[in-house]
Amino acid sequence: MVGPADDPPPAARLDIDRLQACLRTHAFGKTLRYTASTASTNADALAYLQRPTESAALHGTVILADCQTAGRGRRGRTWHSPAQGNLYLSVIVVPAPGATRLGPWLSWIPLFSALAVTDSLSGCTGLAVSVKWPNDLLIGDKKIGGILCEQTTTPDKTLAIVIGIGLNINAALDSFPEELRAGATTVSAEAGHAFDRDMILADVFLRLEQRMDRLFHEGPSGMMDEFTRRCSTLGKMVRVTVEEQGVVQGIAESIGLDGCLCLRVTSDASHDLPHPLLEVRSAEVIHLRG
Numbered sequence: 001m002v003g004p005a006d007d008p009p010p011a012a013r014l015d016i017d018r019l020q021a022c023l024r025t026h027a028f029g030k031t032l033r034y035t036a037s038t039a040s041t042n043a044d045a046l047a048y049l050q051r052p053t054e055s056a057a058l059h060g061t062v063i064l065a066d067c068q069t070a071g072r073g074r075r076g077r078t079w080h081s082p083a084q085g086n087l088y089l090s091v092i093v094v095p096a097p098g099a100t101r102l103g104p105w106l107s108w109i110p111l112f113s114a115l116a117v118t119d120s121l122s123g124c125t126g127l128a129v130s131v132k133w134p135n136d137l138l139i140g141d142k143k144i145g146g147i148l149c150e151q152t153t154t155p156d157k158t159l160a161i162v163i164g165i166g167l168n169i170n171a172a173l174d175s176f177p178e179e180l181r182a183g184a185t186t187v188s189a190e191a192g193h194a195f196d197r198d199m200i201l202a203d204v205f206l207r208l209e210q211r212m213d214r215l216f217h218e219g220p221s222g223m224m225d226e227f228t229r230r231c232s233t234l235g236k237m238v239r240v241t242v243e244e245q246g247v248v249q250g251i252a253e254s255i256g257l258d259g260c261l262c263l264r265v266t267s268d269a270s271h272d273l274p275h276p277l278l279e280v281r282s283a284e285v286i287h288l289r290g
Contacts, residue, residue, distance in 0.1 A: 014066065015198055022202035027060030028091060028209040029202070038063075039070040041090040042150055042164040049092060049152055049160050058160065059094040060209070064201075068166075085171035086186070087197055091208060093161045094154075095216045102159070107259045107281070108220040109212070110135040110149045113163050115227050116207040117145065121167070124200045125187050130232035133252065133261045133285055137167070138232060141287065142185040144168045163208070170194045220259070228255055233285060238263065240283040248278060249288070261285065 016034050023029050038044055041063040049058060065088050093109075095102055114135035121129045121137065121144070130138050137145035148164040168186040176184055188194045214223060228234060233252045240263065241247050249267035256262050261280040 014064070014201075019198040019201055022198060023205060024202070025060065025205050025209045028205040029060065029062050031057075031061040032064060033062070034064045036065070037067040037069060038065045040068055040164075041065050041088055042148060042162050043070075045090040045092055045162040045164075046150060046152055049154050049162070052155055058092050058154070059096075061092040062089055062205070063092075064089045085175075085188075085194075086169050087165065087167040087201060087204075089165050089201075091163045091165070091205075093163060093212055094158060095161075102216060104258070105215055105220055106151070106161070108215060108223075109161055109163070110147050111227055111255075111259045112211045112215055112220070112223055113147045113149065113165070113208060115223065115230055116211040117147070117165060117167070117204055118230055120200065120204045120207045121145075121187065124203055125191055125195060127187060127190055131227065131230045132287065133231055133233040133255070134259065139185055139187070139190050141183075143183055144185055144187060144190075165204070167200075169197055169200065224255065231255065233261065233287065237266075237288040239286045239288055240280055242278075242280060242283045245278070250275070250278065252285075253277065 014034070016032065020029065020032065033044070033048070044063045045061075048061065048063065066084060068088050111131070111134050114131045114137060118129045118131050118137055121127065127139055129144065132138050132143075135147035135149075136143055137147075145165065145167040150162045150164070152160055152162070154160055168184060170188045171186055173181060173184075173186060173189050211223065234254065236252050237249070238252050239247060239249045240261075247267075248263065248265055250263045250265040252261055253264045254262045256279055258281075261283075263278045263280050265276050265278050
C-alpha cells in the first residue's frame with residue numbers, strides 16, 4: 001500500500017490500494033501519483049504534462065496529496081491546505097481527438113467540474129451542497145471546496161486541462177486560520193462525524209469522468225439546467241468586481257450559453273432607464289444578505 005508512514009485512524013488515512021479497487025471509471029484515477037506533501041498538485045500536474053510521453057496515456061491521471069504548502073485558488077489566491085483529513089488533487093483531462101466542437105465549450109469545464117463534485121458530496125454525505133458561481137462549493141453560505149482549472153499543451157501540442165480540486169472533508173475547523181473560520185466549514189463539522197475519503201474520491205472520479213465525457217461528446221446543453229438548479233448564486237443580490245466597470249451590484253439572473261453569469265445591474269443605474277444586463281465571465285462574486 002502506498003500511503004503515509006504513520007497509522008492514523010481510518011477516517012484520516014488515504015488507502016490508495018483500496019481507493020483504486022473501488023474505482024468504476026475508465027480512466028480517471030487509474031494512474032495516480034500520491035505524495036504526503038507537495039507545494040501544489042496543479043503545479044505538479046502541469047509539470048507532469050510537459051514530460052515527453054504519449055498524451056493519450058496522461059488522460060485521467062491524478063496527482064493527490066495529503067497537504068499542500070502553496071495551494072492555489074482562483075484569481076491568484078492561496079488555498080489553505082492543512083495536513084490530514086481533507087482532499088487535495090488535480091485531474092489531468094486530455095480530450096480525445098473526436099471530441100465535438102471542443103473550443104466553444106472549454107468555459108464550461110470549471111462549472112461542470114463543480115457540478116460533478118457537488119453531486120458527489122451531496123450523494124456521499126447526505127448534505128445539501130451547492131455551487132457558488134462559477135466553481136466554489138458551499139454548505140449554506142460556508143465554503144467547503146473549490147475548483148481551479150488550468151489549460152496547457154503537451155510537448156506534442158495536445159490540448160490538456162488540469163482540474164484542481166480542494167475539499168474540506170474531515171479536518172478540524174481549528175486547523176484553519178482564524179480569518180477563514182467564519183466563511184469556511186467541513187463536511188464532517190456539518191454532519192457531526194467523519195467520512196470515508198477513499199469512497200468519496202472514487203465517487204468524485206466517476207462523476208467527474210462522466211461529466212467530462214458528456215461535455216466533450218454531446219456539448220453542454222444537456223447539463224446546463226442541472227448546473228442552474230445547483231447554483232446558489234442565482235436569484236441572489238451579489239456584488240462583483242469586473243475589470244471594465246469596477247464594483248457592480250445586481251441580481252444574478254441566469255447562466256449564459258457559455259457559462260457566464262448574467263447579472264441584472266441595480267447599482268449606478270438611472271431610475272428612468274431599464275437596468276442593464278451584464279455578462280460576467282471572470283470576477284469575484286460576493287453573495288449579499290437581504
